[in-house]
Each structure stands twice: as structure tokens, then as C-alpha cells.
Amino acid sequence: IVSNLKDENCEDFIKIFSVINFDKIDCVSEAEILFYHLTNHSTPLREVVALKLEEIFCDEFLNDYILEQIVFAIVDINPNVCRAICSMISKSMVLKNKLCKMIIEKIKKMLDEITDNDLLLGGFFDNAPKIRKNHAKNKKLFSLYWLLEALSICEVNNFNSEVLEILNKTIKFNDYTIREKTAKMLVNIENVPDELLQIAKNDENFYVKNQVCVRINFED
Numbered sequence: 001i002v003s004n005l006k007d008e009n010c011e012d013f014i015k016i017f018s019v020i021n022f023d024k025i026d027c028v029s030e031a032e033i034l035f036y037h038l039t040n041h042s043t044p045l046r047e048v049v050a051l052k053l054e055e056i057f058c059d060e061f062l063n064d065y066i067l068e069q070i071v072f073a074i075v076d077i078n079p080n081v082c083r084a085i086c087s088m089i090s091k092s093m094v095l096k097n098k099l100c101k102m103i104i105e106k107i108k109k110m111l112d113e114i115t116d117n118d119l120l121l122g123g124f125f126d127n128a129p130k131i132r133k134n135h136a137k138n139k140k141l142f143s144l145y146w147l148l149e150a151l152s153i154c155e156v157n158n159f160n161s162e163v164l165e166i167l168n169k170t171i172k173f174n175d176y177t178i179r180e181k182t183a184k185m186l187v188n189i190e191n192v193p194d195e196l197l198q199i200a201k202n203d204e205n206f207y208v209k210n211q212v213c214v215r216i217n218f219e220d
Contacts, residue, residue, distance in 0.1 A: 001018040001019075001021055001022055002029075002030060002033060004018040005018055005019070005033045005034070005036075005037060006033060012041075012042050012044065012045050015037065015045055016044060016045055016048050019034070019037070019045070019048050019049055019052050020048060020052070022034065022052055022056065023056065024056060025056060025057070025058060025060075025061060027061065028061045028063065030061075031061040031062075031066060032063075032065060032066065034049055034052070034053060035049075035053075035065070035066045035069040035070070036069070037049045038050060038053070038069050038070075038072075038073045038081075038085075039069055039072045039073055039076075043077075043078050046073075046076060046078065046081050047078055047080050047081055047084075050073065050076075050080070050081040050084035050085055050088075051080075051084050053084070053085070053088050054084040054085070054087050054088045057088050057091075057092070059092050059094040059095060062094060062095075062098070067098060067099065067102060068102075070085060070088075070089070070095070070099060071099065071102050071103065071106060073085045074086065074103070074146050074147060074150045075106075075142075075143040075146055075147060077139075077142075079142075079146075082146040082149075085150075086146070086149055086150050086153060089150060089153050089154070090153045093155075095154075096153060096154045096155045097154070097155050099150070099154055100151070100154040100155055100156055100158070100159060101159065103147055103150050103151045103154060104151065104159055104162050104163065104166070106147055107144065107147050107148070107151065107166055108162075108166065110140065110143060110144055110147065111144075111166065111169055111170075113140070114140055114144075141173075141175050141177070141178065144170070144178060145177050145178060145181060148170065148178065148181035148182065148185070149181055151163070151166075151185065152181060152184050152185045152188070156185070156188075156189055157189060157190050160189060160190055160191060163185065163189060164189070164192070164193070164196070167182050167185060167186060167196065168196060170182040171183075171196065171199050171200060176203075176205040176207060176208055179200070179203060179205065179208045180205070180207045180208045180211055182200070182208075183200040183203070183208045183209075183211035183212050184211045186200055186211075186212060187211060187212055197212060200212045
């Protein structure tokens with residue numbers, strides 16, 4: 001199985017079949033060869049690797065290369081890959097701690113890019129015209145959505161100020177899915193400013209408001 005994965009000339013079908021039959025990671029090299037195929041390979045191969053890692057991943061052989069591959073995979077163009085990787089993270093307290101800073105930095109960089117390009121792409125924030133059919137815009141929103149989902153899984157309380165800085169920006173997005181992920185995080189972090197929580201409570205979208213319903217005082 002490992003030799004098939006290491007062979008650059010091996011057909012994807014054989015590699016996929018090999019990954020399906022991978023039942024346990026026994027060393028760093030085996031972990032690295034699996035994570036190597038998690039990015040920059042065909043969609044079917046990336047997806048089967050992500051699903052297998054969701055099933056058998058253990059953090060015993062974790063290193064910097066694997067952490068970087070995980071962060072790249074969070075924003076895969078295939079949502080099945082994103083979903084499987086987030087599920088994998090949710091099962092490992094080590095990943096929840098080690099990935100937090102890396103994900104925060106990636107979100108910050110993306111928000112800087114979005115802010116710089118908002119006049120060009122339009123429609124990101126609530127004070128900009130809504131342009132729905134824009135591939136570049138939608139690609140960034142898709143990536144930001146999954147990064148926020150991954151961050152919501154991580155142990156963020158050691159990074160409260162940085163996370164709140166992010167959420168103060170994402171709560172203003174036109175796209176309700178970004179605001180929904182923002183609201184999801186507001187419920188689970190410490191010392192949330194009341195004005196930020198109120199924005200989510202008063203959101204026009206039910207799914208956003210529903211995320212913070214446990215913190216709504218219905219007498220207000």
C-alpha cells in the first residue's frame with residue numbers, strides 16, 4: 001500500500017484502492033505519505049484520503065509538515081474534503097490546540113486580501129453593493145467559511161483578542177453563512193463584548209440569530 005502511494009507513476013485508481021485498504025498509521029513516513037496526497041492531487045484521491053484520515057488519524061506522528069497540509073486541506077475546493085478534515089480535527093485535542101494559531105493567521109491574511117479587494121470584487125461587507133455572481137468572491141467566501149468552521153472547533157480561549165478582532169469583521173459580511181459561523185463562535189468564547197453579541201442577536205437571518213439563542217434574554 002505504501003509503495004503504491006510513493007510511486008509517482010502509479011495510477012490514481014490504484015492509489016485510491018490502496019488508501020481504502022489503509023487501516024493503521026504506524027510511523028511518521030506513513031502519516032506523511034497519506035497527508036502528501038491530501039493536497040495537489042486529483043479530487044477523488046484527495047477525498048478518499050480525507051475520509052480515511054477522518055477514520056484512522058492519530059496525533060502520535062504529528063509534525064510541522066502534516067500541520068501545514070491540514071491547514072491547506074481545510075480550504076479544499078471539495079466540501080467533502082473540508083468536512084472530513086474538520087471532523088478529524090474535532091476528535092483530537094492536540095490538533096485543536098496546535099492548529100488554532102495557524103488558522104487564525106490564515107483567516108487574518110484572507111481578511112486583509114478581502115478588504116484590499118472589496119472595491120474590485122464588491123459585495124463582501126454590508127456597506128458594499130451585493131454582487132452574487134462572482135467566482136473570485138465566492139471562492140474566498142467558501143474558504144473563509146471553512147476556516148471559521150475549523151476555528152470554531154479549536155481551543156480559542158488563549159487567543160481571545162485575536163479571535164474577537166476577526167469576529168468583529170466577519171459579523172459585518174453580507175453573506176449570512178459567514179455571519180452564522182461568526183455567531184456560532186460568539187457563544188463559545190469568553191468575554192464577548194455585549195455590542196458584538198447584540199449584532200448577532202438582532203441579525204435579520206434566522207440561522208444567524210439561532211446560533212446565539214441560548215444567550216438571548218427574551219425580556220430585553
